[in-house]
Amino acid sequence: MNYRHAYHAGNFADVLKHAVLALVIAHLKKKPAPFRVIDTHAGVGLYDLDAEPATKTGEWREGIGRIVDADLPQDAARILAPYLGVVRGLNAPGTLTRYPGSPVIARRLMRAGDRLVANELHLEDFAALKELFARESQVKVLQLDGWTALKSLLPPKERRGVVLVDPAYEAPGELDRLVQGLKDAARRFATGTILLWYPIKDVKPVAALRRQIAELAFAKALAVELMVRAPDDPKRLNGAGLLVINAPFTLPDQLDVLLPHLARLLAQGAGATFRVDELGRETGQPSVNLGKGSAKDRP
Numbered sequence: 291m292n293y294r295h296a297y298h299a300g301n302f303a304d305v306l307k308h309a310v311l312a313l314v315i316a317h318l319k320k321k322p323a324p325f326r327v328i329d330t331h332a333g334v335g336l337y338d339l340d341a342e343p344a345t346k347t348g349e350w351r352e353g354i355g356r357i358v359d360a361d362l363p364q365d366a367a368r369i370l371a372p373y374l375g376v377v378r379g380l381n382a383p384g385t386l387t388r389y390p391g392s393p394v395i396a397r398r399l400m401r402a403g404d405r406l407v408a409n410e411l412h413l414e415d416f417a418a419l420k421e422l423f424a425r426e427s428q429v430k431v432l433q434l435d436g437w438t439a440l441k442s443l444l445p446p447k448e449r450r451g452v453v454l455v456d457p458a459y460e461a462p463g464e465l466d467r468l469v470q471g472l473k474d475a476a477r478r479f480a481t482g483t484i485l486l487w488y489p490i491k492d493v494k495p496v497a498a499l500r501r502q503i504a505e506l507a508f509a510k511a512l513a514v515e516l517m518v519r520a521p522d523d524p525k526r527l528n529g530a531g532l533l534v535i536n537a538p539f540t541l542p543d544q545l546d547v548l549l550p551h552l553a554r555l556l557a558q559g560a561g562a563t564f565r566v567d568e569l570g571r572e573t574g575q576p577s578v579n580l581g582k583g584s585a586k587d588r589p
């Protein structure tokens with residue numbers, strides 16, 4: 291396990307993932323019934339952007355660094371508000387030195403009766419996460435294999451909530467485990483939302499993943515993808531994707547407003563684009579494109 295998220299925290303992929311996670315949680319809060327957030331690959335929770343890993347790559351500067359003070363129209367700003375509210379809440383006005391990982395975003399957005407289970411396998415990262423939440427009775431920190439956690443923690447007793455599956459994609463065959471894991475998770479927690487992050491380096495494995503997910507025929511499945519440049523070099527992280535199973539009904543419209551701005555602000559080269567595809571069986575087709583555009587198309 292070599293992957294350390296501290297090098298990548300706050301990059302463009304985190305922006306997409308964390309903005310959507312915050313929107314899903316904001317939607318869950320519209321009903322008073324408690325919910326649970328399950329984070330199977332949680333990382334350390336809080337990242338110091340002035341520390342060596344983050345300064346070495348500088349990835350956050352092309353991610354949250356471009357978003358936090360961006361001049362956005364009101365509708366897009368409203369959609370980003372749950373996410374940016376957490377980021378700003380950790381930093382003194384006008385500064386950006388701390389970045390929240392997914393468990394901290396979840397914790398900061400939860401209400402008194404909601405719960406978080408944050409799982410992390412890496413020994414040191416687990417220890418840091420455990421320490422971070424040491425005095426938090428609403429948070430349980432576990433050190434399981436994330437795919438095992440996905441099985442053993444579902445369904446949560448609340449029967450409402452969101453599961454974030456955010457692997458490091460270091461192990462060979464992780465994309466295959468992902469399809470099987472997703473299938474099991476959706477069966478065990480049919481009422482929950484599942485968010486699964488995937489990298490886009492080369493487009494071929496991603497197209498294959500979209501096809502495999504479409505074949506599982508979920509009632510509601512979205513593939514949300516943001517490219518920061520054309521995928522000409524398959525060794526680079528050219529884009530990021532999120533599968534959203536049982537997406538809140540409000541999400542496609544929110545993405546329609548938000549993604550043109552993210553594609554524009556986060557672009558790192560020619561060919562910055564976004565797309566949202568519905569991969570579920572309700573459409574009667576394997577894949578229906580709900581929206582697509584380039585950084586230049588709209589605002």
Ligand SMILES: C[S@@+](CC[C@H](N)C(=O)[O-])C[C@H]1O[C@@H](n2cnc3c(N)ncnc32)[C@H](O)[C@@H]1O
Binds near residue numbers: 331411415458
């Ligand atoms: C992309 S990072 C997670 C980032 C975090 N979800 C966030 O958004 O802030 C992936 C994490 O998975 C952990 N990891 C790697 N293999 C794992 C496994 N088999 N089970 C659980 N965690 C694992 C890594 O140590 C790393 O912290």
